[in-house]
Amino acid sequence: MKKHLLLLCLILPLVGCYYDSEELLYGTTECATENVTYSADVLPLIVDNCYGCHDASSNFGGVTLEGYDRLRTYVDNGELLGAIRHTPGFSPMPKNEPQLVECNIEKIAAWVAAGAPND
Ligand code: HEC
Known part of the structure; x- marks a missing residue:
């Protein structure tokens, strides 16, 4: 003892x-997650990392993230955060590429937590 x-x-x-x-x-x-907006923060991240497979013409896996309304579908069903956080049960995204850096994931999560406004 x-x-x-x-x-x-x-x-x-x-x-x-x-x-x-x-x-x-x-x-x-x-990591500054205050004042995150769709147009200034979220959209550029999605364009850079996801449009290669998920713009309207690529539509990989039947998933289009181009445009606020279509991205919003994946916000609301939880798949956007599940995919970028590599949560078990979701396909880890971006596919076959390194996970987004933590701060960018936090920014997207903060935007989602704020109600994913079209700002
Ligand atoms: C290299 C191509 C590629 C890239 C880049 C890519 N995806 Fe995907 N994504 C796919 C494919 C293919 C699927 C269909 C499911 C699968 O094969 O895993 C998919 C499925 C998804 C799904 C559905 C989730 C699920 O569990 O089925 C979401 C949401 C998604 N992607 C979001 C994203 C986001 C957000 C990014 C950028 C951070 C991204 N993807 C980047 C190819 C890609």
């Missing part, structure tokens, strides 16, 4: 340090 306590005393400060350094590493790289 005493040995376990000693071990805890040794480990706890280490854990503390670990979280401190993580804060240092990631705390400064801020």
